[in-house]
Amino acid sequence: MDWASLYGTIQQSYSSEVTMFRTRFAPSPTGYMHIGNLRTALYAYLTAKGAGGTFILRIEDTDQNRNVPESVQAIYNGLRLAGIEYDEGPDKDGGYGPYVQSQRLPIYKEYAKKLTNSGHAYFCFCQKEDKPILEKTGERTQGYRDPCRNLSPDEVKAKFNEGIMPVIRQRIPDQGVSTFFDHVYGEISIDHAQLDDQVLLKSDGFPTYNFANVVDDHLMAITHVIRGQEYLTSTPKYNLLYQAFGWERPEYIHLPHIIKEDGSKLSKRKGDPSFEDLVRMGYLPEAIVNYVALLGWNPGDEREYFLLPDLVTAFDMNRIVKSNAAFSFDKLRWLNGEHIRALSPKEFHRRALPYYPAGFERFNLEQISALIQVRTENLSDIPGLVGFFGKLPSYEAELFAHQKSKSTPESSKQVLQAVQPLFAEIEEWSNENLFAVLKGLALSLGLKVGTVMWPIRTALSGQEISPGGATELAVILGKDETLRRISLGLEKLD
RNA sequence: GCUCCUAUGGUCUAGUGGUUAGGACGCGGCCCUUUCAAGGCUAAAACCCGGGUUCGAGUCCCGGUAGGAGCACCA
Numbered sequence: 284m285d286w287a288s289l290y291g292t293i294q295q296s297y298s299s300e301v302t303m304f305r306t307r308f309a310p311s312p313t314g315y316m317h318i319g320n321l322r323t324a325l326y327a328y329l330t331a332k333g334a335g336g337t338f339i340l341r342i343e344d345t346d347q348n349r350n351v352p353e354s355v356q357a358i359y360n361g362l363r364l365a366g367i368e369y370d371e372g373p374d375k376d377g378g379y380g381p382y383v384q385s386q387r388l389p390i391y392k393e394y395a396k397k398l399t400n401s402g403h404a405y406f407c408f409c410q411k412e413d414k415p416i417l418e419k420t421g422e423r424t425q426g427y428r429d430p431c432r433n434l435s436p437d438e439v440k441a442k443f444n445e446g447i448m449p450v451i452r453q454r455i456p457d458q459g460v461s462t463f464f465d466h467v468y469g470e471i472s473i474d475h476a477q478l479d480d481q482v483l484l485k486s487d488g489f490p491t492y493n494f495a496n497v498v499d500d501h502l503m504a505i506t507h508v509i510r511g512q513e514y515l516t517s518t519p520k521y522n523l524l525y526q527a528f529g530w531e532r533p534e535y536i537h538l539p540h541i542i543k544e545d546g547s548k549l550s551k552r553k554g555d556p557s558f559e560d561l562v563r564m565g566y567l568p569e570a571i572v573n574y575v576a577l578l579g580w581n582p583g584d585e586r587e588y589f590l591l592p593d594l595v596t597a598f599d600m601n602r603i604v605k606s607n608a609a610f611s612f613d614k615l616r617w618l619n620g621e622h623i624r625a626l627s628p629k630e631f632h633r634r635a636l637p638y639y640p641a642g643f644e645r646f647n648l649e650q651i652s653a654l655i656q657v658r659t660e661n662l663s664d665i666p667g668l669v670g671f672f673g674k675l676p677s678y679e680a681e682l683f684a685h686q687k688s689k690s691t692p693e694s695s696k697q698v699l700q701a702v703q704p705l706f707a708e709i710e711e712w713s714n715e716n717l718f719a720v721l722k723g724l725a726l727s728l729g730l731k732v733g734t735v736m737w738p739i740r741t742a743l744s745g746q747e748i749s750p751g752g753a754t755e756l757a758v759i760l761g762k763d764e765t766l767r768r769i770s771l772g773l774e775k776l777d
Numbered sequence: 778g779c780u781c782c783u784a785u786g787g788u789c790u791a792g793u794g795g796u797u798a799g800g801a802c803g804c805g806g807c808c809c810u811u812u813c814a815a816g817g818c819u820a821a822a823a824c825c826c827g828g829g830u831u832c833g834a835g836u837c838c839c840g841g842u843a844g845g846a847g848c849a850c851c852a
């Protein structure tokens with residue numbers, strides 16, 4: 284008993300009767316997970332999961348020249364990082380495998396043969412170099428029709444005997460218009476005259492994307508094809524293929540592109556970050572996923588903060604926007620801050636830990652984390668935020684003048700001098716005690732609380748701004764270091 | 778060149794014939810405050826242009842313009 288094929292059959296009939304959603308993410312392993320890919324994967328995942336369906340990973344490695352072996356690993360990593368879990372994939376058989384196209388070569392050959400037999404495709408013996416570059420010259424006003432499309436069986440046989448390795452081309456009907464429905468773009472019609480007799484099977488025996496995607500999507504029982512908008516105009520060619528095979532075609536969801544704010548496209552070469560790069564830059568994976576989901580889709584209400592499970596329930600492919608969206612680091616940064624603030628203090632601390640500078644073990648890092656969580660928009664802000672704890676920056680006496688706090692070098696000197704003996708006496712170095720002492724000092728000196736706090740905070744941080752106020756910094760620095768920094772401040776004031 | 782697609786503040790977007798055109802980021806101001814954040818309030822800022830259809834168009838139609846995409850033995 285062949286259980287694998289039996290399982291496949293069962294699933295297949297189930298899927299067609301119950302219209303179980305099956306979507307796939309089908310990247311080619313050419314490098315890393317870029318932002319557009321991430322969103323395509325996400326939308327495919329959400330479409331399937333929102334309907335209780337199945338999400339599949341398929342590797343499209345039919346271009347032997349462009350494959351980067353390690354990048355399959357990068358795809359796994361990217362999906363895992365994003366929390367996008369696939370139900371079927373190269374390492375997770377669901378009965379529709381193999382899920383790597385280079386392992387499906389005999390399948391493509393078999394189906395290509397069906398097409399040549401039925402006349403929907405033909406052998407072409409032209410050499411690559413023979414093909415003139417026709418586009419953009421104005422000469423190409425019709426779809427490409429290869430001279431080989433009318434070769435007689437004898438001629439084909441003769442060419443074969445010459446030892447020429449042919450390609451197989453799709454025979455596009457000369458007349459007619461193809462129309463299909465896309466969930467994002469609506470009804471699309473394209474004249475067959477615009478379509479080329481595209482190559483289905485290359486001379487190296489590998490299929491082209493144009494062929495493999497149709498065969499695999501059908502064989503893998505994909506119900507919803509979700510991919511970039513660049514495939515919109517070639518979709519009629521795929522539909523003709525479905526028709527030639529007598530297969531039912533899938534639903535289509537073509538996605539607009541993600542571009543830069545200046546309107547140009549994202550590109551690794553120009554230094555635009557990939558998903559992994561963004562994570563490395565200190566953005567939370569869940570924030571990136573959230574942000575990317577919003578680039579071209581909205582929930583129909585005013586929510587913007589989403590975790591993946593909420594996206595699953597909120598997502599609706601019919602609310603995908605048609606126009607390109609510009610990637611805004613400003614907004615990502617804000618959303619990242621939202622996600623950081625939404626973390627439990629414990630979880631934030633866990634994620635912040637790797638970002639603390641060397642030597643910070645001597646501090647109570649949980650306390651520092653508690654202070655900086657609300658002030659952190661990006662994890663990589665952390666070193667800059669906390670640096671002064673480790674080493675007091677050099678600063679000028681002018682820093683003690685602060686209008687809003689009614690602080691002047693004179694008042695600062697007075698406060699710092701008064702504070703020294705007071706602090707020295709404190710036994711329990713707690714925020715409450717420190718605050719009480721300083722409030723009392725303000726009262727006895729007849730000064731605003733701010734006027735007392737400012738010089739202390741300044742002396743402790745050496746900065747105009749700091750995460751946390753005077754007493755909070757003092758608690759973290761400890762009594763000795765606090766006293767030392769106050770003396771240092773006093774020296775500047777002399 | 779041909780074909781397809783798109784077009785609401787700087788950016789992401791809501792809007793499906795009648796709205797003071799809503800929200801978010803960013804930017805400005807105010808409040809709060811132990812500096813800065815966070816939080817709250819608030820201001821400025823948009824329907825690409827031209828024709829129609831209609832009592833009435835951001836919304837429908839046509840034409841421009843601008844932008845994007847496709848036209849590979851790449852995906």
